[in-house]
Amino acid sequence: MPNLEHPAYPAADLLHLESLVPCRESQVSMLLSIFGERQQFSFPSIFIYGHTSSGKTYVMKTILTTLQLPHVFVNCVEYFTSRLLLEEILIQLQSCSGTEQTSPVHCDTLNDFVRLFKQALTGRELPDQTLYIVLDRAEQLREMEANILPAFLRLQELTDRNVTVILLSEIVWELFRPNIGCFEPFTMYFPDYSIGHLQKILSQNHPPEYSADFYSAYINILLGVFYMVCRDLKELRHLAALNFAKYCEPVVRGEANERDTRKLWKNIEPHLKKAMQTVYLREISSSQWEHLQHDGGEPGQLKGLSAHTHVELPYYSKFLLIAAYLASYNPVRTDKRFFLKHHGKIRKTNFMKKHEKTSNHLLGPKPFPLDRLLAILYSIVDNRVAPTANIFSQITSLVTLQLLSMVGQNDQLDGPRYKCTVSLDFIRAIAR
């Protein structure tokens, strides 16, 4: 019994459509009721927003191709300047109307676009049907010229034809609106999938060798670990595909059968936790992950991308980096106390009392002059260090490695100032 009914479209098409878009029936029926029959005018512009991978692009494409409505589909990230965008729309329009050869189209401004658009539409065999122009990742339209977005919203009025512009984006409409106002589109929200929906959609992908229940139990476990952190359908699907082989291992090896949920859970749980730190963060690639699973090696041997940033530094460079970190994060006042042998007491001034709450660790590194760096360096290194060119060149190479960064212009009178750009964990790792 199809949930989607519409007099204009054949029921078989609608049934097929429904099977392709699970858990999105209400959105699809709302869209169909807005589109109306083929030749009816619809809203001049529709703005659809929703979370990442909540199905906006997929549902839109599926509706338009299944019901064979004339449409033009353009991704604004791919065609990021106005000229590329407009030319692409005209080219797709040419191929949509069925002419075999596509003559090269030259379109610079919106004015030409409107003119060519009207010409292209009058040449088609079905001039009455609504043409849908779908712009994906519409937030890029804000970066283009200022008249593109308002013009697209009014395209029906400007060209006087039956055309509807649909904008898909993740960002809410309030952040799109230009300052002097524009023609407001009809905004529609694609709600995120609930945990039940996610379960249903992910379970549809089960490989044929195993039963659906077995796979659903696996998805249940996966969602239990990852749902709190991420609800993105694409990521979850990726993780499900990667880890399923490991999950099936006990069954394959014959240690447990399909229903031994407790054993399977014990097997897979530490694995999933490790996955969260590595594959989820894209620290290692999926092929490396599969390789690791295959070998059954110790998870502790994983060397993620961030592990590679622990470069091996020469002796003095390590001390330089530690000195830079100390210089960045300790206020100047405390230097005397920490680094000299005979220090006096530090009087707590009013200034310090007021600013006690904001620790430097939260605000980020402060810049320091070169002399201070050298002073701290001399006091932490045990043996005497001469200020040779070697030391200075090591400082420059630290800057090139982006472990230090230079602050200020090149020709400062007091000498160069630097800032340390690494975190405490890195320093700890080096200091070992």
Place this chain on the structure above:
Amino acid sequence: QHSHLLELLKRTTVHGESNSALIIGPRGSGKTTLLNHVLKDLREMNQVRENLLENPFLSGLLQTNDKVALKEITRQLQLENVVGDKVFGSFAENLAFLLEALRRGNRTSSCPILFVLDEFDLFVHHKNQTLLYNLFDISQSAQTPVTVIGLTCRQDILELLEKRVKSRFSHRQIYLMNSFDFKQYIKIFKKQLSLPAEFPDESFAQKWNNNVQHLSEDKAVQDVLQNLFHHTKDLRSLHFLLMLAVSAVTVHHPLLTAADLQEASRQRSSDSKANIVHGLSVLEICLIIAMKHLNEVYDGEPFNFQMVYNEFQKFIQRKAHSMYNFEKPVVMKAFEHLLQLELVQPLERPSARAQREFLLLRLLLDSRQIMDALQVYPNCPTDVKQWAASSLSWL
């Protein structure tokens, strides 16, 4: 206002006077509609039929530049053959040539031309305002009767005009304000929804109109309209609402009901940011609550990721929940997702030099929105809710 505009245009076409006027009104108040209506009426009047009115329609959105505008005028007046490959010294010469050409086209008298400039405020931003200057100049001096009508939504449009342009403008302004009250609003509602007499199916039209009459007296419907009226008076929003409600009418559901209108109104007025917050994962919600607390403590000063992470750690330690003990990079990824959704906005563009964790940011939601969103958030863990509602008592 209708009669005013009609008079103006009649004088141009029949008597050959030149004029200029500006129609000012907020968005959706019907400026373009008014103009089209007037033009239609004009064309039907007998005297006008003899003098054909040429009507180049220019839009500020499309013609972003004076050169483009001039080409468009040429095209709309169908004078491309005449212009051919001539090179003109200045803009004024070009325009004068076009008008001459028109005059020669019609034997004795010159043809009145009506220039309509939509989004007039965008034309004002062109370089030197040459187009406007020339058009107004011609409307003041030349022999061909020319009327220039501009449509804009900015009230302060006259201040934007240059002095020389302003002096040539006749300062005739027609204001369109939505100055009707609620009773008239309901009447407009009825009129919009009623089917016209020419509708083919008589009995259905009758039933439909009766239904509309009932609806306009229904309390629930009046509430919906009252809500919309308080929010914005312009007719365009009413039009949208009705279109949305009418799209729910199908063969099985042939008459509009109050529930349809209520549903349409609910759709229109849902808070979009709350919807987005509804879809965030629990970790991201925790980060937003941490940011809310930081905003309260520091009175809205910008914060960075490190501070937010610290707050979150404090929450975990206080509750001693190992469930939320995620590694820092995982929390960073959730945070970047929030950046991508533009729920937090950096104060300045992130440069390659500065570290990402210390970039200063602002939260674009306020605490009322967050608390409301949390109420409807599905499966929210209770301790997270309690943390959100708690104040600085635990500091």
